[in-house]
Amino acid sequence: MSAATAAAGGVAAGPRGGEAAPAHLLPLLREVNDLKRVRSAGRPSSIADRLFAEAWSRLVAGEDAARLAMAITAGALAATRLGDLDPPLLRQAGVGAEEVSAIRQRALAQTAAGLDPALRTRLAAALDAPGREGPLPAFVRRLAEQPRAGATCPDRPRIVLEPPESHAEHCLMVAVYGVMLAPVYGADPGAVFLASLAHHLHNALLPDSGFTGEMLLGPALEPAFAEATAQALAELEPPLRSAVEEARRILPDAETLEGRAFHAADTLDRVLQIEQYLRAASTSMDFVLGDMALVHDGPVKRFQDGVLAGMGLLP
Secondary structure, eight states: OOHHHHHHTOOOOOSSOOOOOOGGGHHHHHHHHGGGSOOOTTSOSOHHHHHHHHHHHHHHTTOOHHHHHHHHHHHHHHHHHHTTOOHHHHHHTTOOHHHHHHHHHHHHHHHHTTSOHHHHHHHHHHTTOOOOOOOOOHHHHHHHHSBOOOBOOTTSOOBOOSSOOBHHHHHHHHHHHHHHHHHHHTOOHHHHHHHHHTTTGGGGTSOOOHHHHHHHHGGGHHHHHHHHHHHHHTTSOHHHHHHHHHHGGGTTOSSSHHHHHHHHHHHHHHHHHHHHHHHHHHOOHHIIIIISOSSOSSTTHHHHHHHHHHHTOOO
């Protein structure tokens, strides 16, 4: 099995058994996945896309992958509750530095409650840890501009899902999931994080045609993916390039602990991405007005309900 095909979905059985990730994390995984769809004024693209760029910028500047894995994951978890209310904006709004830190720690504590206790401690220590920024490799922006294929299967029409996620968003999400799941498999979170960030380097050059396209490429698949990956890796300086190449060794199978954590994260992100399209399409007005309290309690709630009742919009 090629590294590209494995990263696209094939998972071999590991030596230790126990493929299942803890089910209690599923609601949190869904919540973090929405960072692909959270945007705010004056900022390009999604939070997930920008975290992907931040991760590569800090790697280029020489930051240790294990330390960075904690910082980026902690920031992602805090952002699931705060959105783009990050330190620069909060400080601009007059919130003091100590209170900003306390707010973000509260958000992280809420979301990380179900994670491994040792991991929670590392995440809390890494939240808002300072880091240097380096120049972005060109492949980072190309991956942010490269849409994912949607659902494809040989001999069947493609299911095009809008709006598409980007490869940058997918790689960031797999990296964050990988850190969250690393303790489950006894894996090194730094190695899983770095491999996940880099597992679609070939798509910086090659548009995504999904499983269908890979099968049609046949024997041309592996050399084409290898050349496209090599072109992206050439944009990195030798120390980082070597580290990325080493991390990517976990991609072809699930025979290592790191490979298992990566493939669990990759599989969950691909399925939860599709699930959110289906969930959005099946959401009912009863649920939004009832369970989600779209028109919530307040001094004008009775009036608002009257308006909706008059229009026939109340359940």
